[in-house]
Each structure stands twice: as structure tokens, then as C-alpha cells.
Amino acid sequence: MYGRDIMSTYNHKQIERKWRQAWEENQIYKIKADSSRPKFYCLDMFPYPSGSGLHVGHWRGYVLSDVWSRYKMLQGYQVLHPMGWDAFGLPAENDAIKRGIHPSISTDKNIANFKRQLHEIGAMYDWDREINTTDPDYFKWTQWIFVQMYKKGLAYRKQMPINFCPSCQTGLANEEVVGGECERCGSAVEKRNLQQWMLKITEYADRLLGSLKTLDWPEKVLKMQESWIGRSEGAEISFSLADSDQQFVVYTTRPDTLFGATYMVLAPEHEFIQQITTPEQSKLVQSYIEKSLSKSSIERMASKEKTGVFTGAYAINPVNQEKIPIWISDYVLIDYGSGAIMAVPAHDDRDYEFAKVFDLPIRPVIADLNGNVPDLPFVMDGKLVNSGKYDNLLTADGKKAIVADLANLGIAEATVKFKMRDWVFSRQRYWGEPIPIIYCDDCGEVLVPEGELPIRLPEVDNYQPTGTGESPLAAIEDWVNTTCPSCGKPAKRETNTMPQWAGSCWYYLRYVDPQNLQAIADPNRIKYWTPVDLYVGGVEHAVLHLLYSRFYTMFLHDIGVVDFDEPFTRLFNQGMVTKEGVKMSKSKGNVVNPDELVEHYGADSLRIYELFIGPPEVDAEWMDSGIEGVYRFIQRVWNLFERSLTTTVASTKESEQRTHRLIATVTERIEAFKLNTVVSAFMAYLNEVGNTTDKQSLETLAILLGPMAPHLAEELWQILGRTSSIFLESWPVADPKMLVLDQVTVGIQVSGKTRGAVTVSADASQEDIQAEAMTLTSVRNSLDGKEVVKVIYVPGRILNIVAR
């Protein structure tokens, strides 16, 4: 019995409260590995629980992933759709500095608020699987991975100039510096020479690049990673000094232009400079070095005008024994290649500029394929000229020939270089995972034994970073002072902590077995659930988190923890939600708070509006009036059910066909991530249906609505007389036979110009359609006095009468 006499109005508060409670009680989203069913792992990039809470922009990704999770669940998959907290990080620590409250306290408070807000979404998270990167039982394994890397020689300590953010008071990875500024706070970064922990991500450069092509990721992100890794093929060539047998090495991708090298350049930091500089040039050289070292990277980038100084020394070009001057300039970078170049001004933009400024010779050695020397600098491939016995070789052949000949002399080697650098992994801050290393006067650097993990953070009174490159932990005597695990003598702990990325590099693994105390996760569970099938998050992590996590995963593969190289099979980047064209943020004061919208319109309305706002991968402008339209839509759905159930409407062929068309459209569009047009499809369906429809249609409609409007769908399911959750039903499959239309509307064109349309039965012949078309005034008008040349008919779509 589903008939009801009295229509009720849609009450989102009551409905949503009721179903959220029911879901918790029934625990229908509680999942377990079940090898008899296919799995789907749908992951959101977990948030940093900030003090400002969620805004409607955060909702966008979470709704999208929940739609997919519920869709897959209805298709019979065992779905893992977890949520957790990336809770180490500077805001909590800065807050602690200001107020003296331990970061874990404010973090817990923020998590509670986030969790409450996330509940409002009505997503099918299994909260038993919640993780928190600051939980010692979690970061034990973050430290454990570091230990494994150390054992494999992938974690090492080095004194080197690194990027340092004066505002965050900590060193940064290259990936965290954007245009010379700190990725987090926007301050200009400085160079500081500090003892650093580094991870050898460069050892994985080739693999990180190579397997990009296996990923179903947005092209944009793949390109960004590719250019970040920055592979180039070239050669290392040794040059001898003119007046000694000392040598230095340059890296070049254009060994074919070696005959055009008219000077050499060393980076100002190059250690060879001190040995070769002549006394006459010494003063100039020293002051140039000092000046360039004092420049921040932002200054160094800002002015592209070439500067430099001659060292007074000369090198010998190995192919022609020519004596060429050695200069120093900051346009050569110390940390790429060998920090030294051979300059070929005729065939390199930068060398050309430099040669113009200092009036150095420019000698073309590459001509175009016709043998003409084009305007300089000519940086493309061509044919070698002025190159002795190599003349007339093509660029590619010239490279090979010259490198091969020099290699025989033992002074050249073909090599591959990467722009990507090793990962600066230590932070001089408190609120992060302590690096599990102990320093002993006798034994040196010693790993903390795995059995002693996790190394917890001590309680401190002062969270203030020292700013001297030491972490606040250094001041906590009874924490720093320990004993050497190897010899037992007094020793000191490493006081640097890990960057925030450390915990997020592997978190996707922990969700499959979050409480495991013996292992990172149970191998069987890892095998069943991972890798992640769909990963949803913002594009801002394109070369940070996503690169680091790929690196960690490859390492975990190598030590046998996982059996794949790539953690995230498919990636979807949702667009931002903007207000007045700018990104929502607390500091700009343009945040739209979802809490009030949920209160006013309900979670289902907000969910659908988040989808309807625009193509999910594109940024979208928030409009208050938009959610009104969606709210009206939901009420219309509600009213359709209420009206239909107070009368009895029989199903017809037409209604069945209509329903199958909806199934087909919705399924197709979800698969294609065109979620805004899924909403349109429902709206169009509703316009078509009219005031009432049959029960069969209503049941299908309710299920199809489930992924987008789960509370509403459950309630509709119940008023249809069903007693179990709608999410235990199956996603309907469209019957192709029901998609065949009885009548079709065929557009009529005359010479390619649309003149109207005729509606005919689907089996009408071309002749029938043409005859029907001739009845249209507009068709007759445009054919008047003309001769029909040919007629093109695309069945069911268009009839084009070509006339002259």
C-alpha cells in the first residue's frame, strides 16, 4: 500500500535528519574487504583542518566523489570512500606560538568542527576508518618509511644552500617555492646554507616520468609533472685550462655546436673559480660573487639583463684547440648540470644576449637545411658548418659524432639530466613528525630502532622557531638528550621535523587498515583495495603532493609493501568555486558558508547545486539565485511523487521509453563526469513527465536520484512503500530496445541552411520525409526557381536538399 490521501510538503530538515540518523544506525556504509565483490576505492584529498571550516568550494569535490561512490555502490561495488585529517602544519603551530596552547588541542577542536560540517554533506564516509596524520599510531609509520628509505640510502644529510622562508622560519623544498616566493605564505625566499635531510627523489626521476603515460589523469597535471621532472639528453664534456692540465666539466644538450663555443661560463658559486682567477681579475670576481650571493632568488629572477665578469683564465676547446675565455655569471645555475657551460652565442638565446653585452665573438656553426645561415641566434636544428670534418652533418648526427669522438679521447660522455632536484625534507619547526635519527659522538648518525617508533613530540613551553635553522625541539633538553641505540652512550636526537607532505604521501594505504599496530596495513587488505581507483582534489597539488606520493609509492613497491608503482589510477581535479571572480578565502572575506545553506535549503539542494553550477573541472562563480532553482527542482520532484501516489497512473510504452532514456542519459553523463548535465537531464525529464506518472517510473527515478540527493531518494523510496535502504538496490540498466523512438523529428535544410523540421514515424523513408518537407513554406520558398542537385539524408537527423 503506498497510496496516501493527503499531500505533504517537502521538509528537508526533517528528512535529512532522519536519514542521517538511519544511516548511522544501520551502518550501511561500513565496509570490509570482500573478495567476492569488485571493489572501488574513491578517495578525496584529505583536508588540513583549518580554523575557518568548510566553505562551498570544499563541498564541490566532496560531493563529486560521493556521487561516484554511491553510483558505484549501486552498481554492486564494494566501495571504500574514507576521510581523514592532514593535521600537521603551520597554522596550528603559529596559533600555538601566539596563544601558548598545544597545537594538538586546536587541531582537535578544528577536526570536530570539520567533522560536523562534513556530516552535513551526507556523504557515505565510513568514520571507523578516519585517520589523522598527527596520531602517533599513524606517524609511527611515516617515520617507519623514513627509516626504510634511510636504510636504502635514499635519505641523506647534506650541508647546502637551500630555500628558506623567513616568515615561516623554515627551509622549503624546491616544489614549495613558486616564482621565488613561499608557496604557503608568499614571502620572498632566501638562500641559507644549512645542514639538511634530503630524500633522493631524483633516483626515481626516470620512473616518475616514464609511468606518467600509464595514468588516467588530466593532461594538464601530466604535463606539469613532466616539465617539473624536466628530462634532457646531452653530454658532459671536459675542458682543459689553457695553462695547466686541470679540467672542468660542462653539460650541454648541443654538443653539435661545440665549434661555435666562444667562451665559457661558471656559476658564481662554482668552486673552480678560486683556482683559476688571475690576480688582476681577482677583485672584480670576488665582488661579483658577493653581489650575486646576496641576491634573493626573486631578485635574481627579476632582472634578466646579463651580468658577469671575466676570470682572466682560458680553456681549450677540445675539438679545435682554440683558446677561449672563462667568465662567471649568475645566469648559470650552480645546481644544474655541472654549474658550468660552454657558451655558443650563435645558437643560444642567453649566450647571445651575454655575448652582445660583453662584445664577445659570435660564430655561427649551424645553418638551415639549405645551407643558409639564418638570423642569429638560431636555436633550431640544422646542418653543421664551420665545424671542420663535421661539416654538413645534421644536428642529430653531429651530436652523436662529436660526442663519440670525444668519448674515445675520454673527455666526453652522453648523459641525461633532470631539472628535478632532491627533496629538502627537514623543517625547523615543532609541529611535524620528528625525524628518527640519533647523533652519537662515537657512532655518528644512528637510526632509531624500529621497535622504538614512534618518536613522539615532547611537550614544550615555547613553540617559537629559533630562526637559526634549529627547531624549537632543540631547546627541550630531556627530549634531545638520549642514549645511542648502538653503543648506549649519551647521544642527541635529531631536532628537525618532517614536512607536511610526509604524512600525506602514503595515507591512502592506511585507510585500508587504519588501526593496524603491527604493520603499515595488512597485505591482503592492501592487495584488495589499492591502488585508488578515483582520486578527487584540487589542481594545486599537481607537482607537490602528487609527485611526492608517487615517489613514496614507487619506493614502497621496491621494498615489497605494495605491488604497483602508481597510487592513483584516475585523477579528477575539480574547479574552484569563486565569488566575484576570486577564490574563496577567509582573508578575502568572500566565503559562502554551507551551514546556512544547508539550514535553509537542505544538503540535497546544496549537493545538486554544487553539481549544477558548471562543468566540474572548471572554476565556477557562486550565485545565490542558482540554489533557489535547484530547491524548486527538488520540490517539483517531491510534488510529482506526492501527486502520483494519491492517484493510480498506469505505465505506458511512452512512460517506459522516457524512463529508459533517462537511465541511459544519466549513466552516460555520470561516466563522462558531466555532472552538471546530469542535473539538466533530470530537470528536462521532469518537464516532460507532467503532473503525475506511474509507480515504475517513480522507482527508477528515485534510484537515479540517489547519488546526487541521497536523503531525498531514501525518503522517496520509503513513501513508495519500501522498507530497506535505496542504496541496497541496483543501478538500473537501460534496455536498448526502449531507446528506439517511434517518431523522429528530422531537420530540413536547403543547401545546408536550416529551413524547418518535420516529425515523422521512425520508419519513414527518405521519400516520405522529402515529400513532407516540400509542404513547408520556407522550403518551397528557398527552392523556388532552383534545380535540385542532390539530396542528403542522415537517418533520423537531417535531410539536406541541395539546389542550384
Place this chain on the structure above:
RNA sequence: GCCGGGGUGGCGGAAUGGUAGACGCUACGGACUUAAAAUCCGUUGGGCGCAAGUCCGUGCGGGUUCAAGUCCCGCUCCCGGCACCA
């Protein structure tokens, strides 16, 4: 400079090479109401026309095609990324 992505009504946006503007918002008109809100119905790319109709229209200029928002060539503007990586 290099690499991506894009430019369609008043707005957000739809369109496997096949009736451009679905769907929604806004605005306007109407119904209901004492009135308003809500709801429902209608109109809503521009021009001409009483109408039938007709001309123009997807950043600009060419091209391919029976047919182009969609494909090709050249430009232009906007957004994002990288940027002295030899």
C-alpha cells in the same frame, strides 16, 4: 618566451561534423490572491515584418565539406603552469 586550457544570449552553461542556445538563473507578461510571498502558465540571441516569413548570429580572417561552435591554416584576447635548467 615556452607549454596547457579557453572565447557561444542579459548571466551560468548545452550541443557523437547534422535543427546552435538544452537545462537553469534573471527580466517581462498573465493566472491565483483583498494584497504580497510562494506556486502555476507564457515570452525571453539580434534585426525587419500585422503575419506567413526573412536576414544576421558561437573572438577575428581564410579554408575543407552537401553541412562547421565542432575539422584544418593564420591571427587576436583571456585564464592557468613553467620560466636564465645550458
